[in-house]
Amino acid sequence: MKEEELKLMKEHITAKIEELESSMTYLTGETKPIEPSISLGRLTRMEAISEKGINEYVLEQNRQTLVKLRNALERIEKGTYGVCIRCGKDIPLGRLTHVPEALICVPCAEKRR
16 A cells, blocks of 8 residues: 555544544433433433433444554554455555455455355
């Protein structure tokens, strides 16, 4: 991978990390326990609990994605970013743009199925 492409990917990954971190602040507030004494208006308690569960799931997914994105930044620094860990070939820039944390190329990913 060219140095210019690595620089662009590093910026792209950093922007995604910042975006996820800002949404995590909101989600953390939305996953607090629901107190029984709070008036919920039209929203029933069951709906509030369901919404809290969804927010907890999204929060956990964001945490996992953050770990993967930070690992991708480390691979950029080490010079191993953009290389498939299975076959050793370069992962196309198009794939990395959509899935910057990708560790394997599309052919290797399809073989796993």
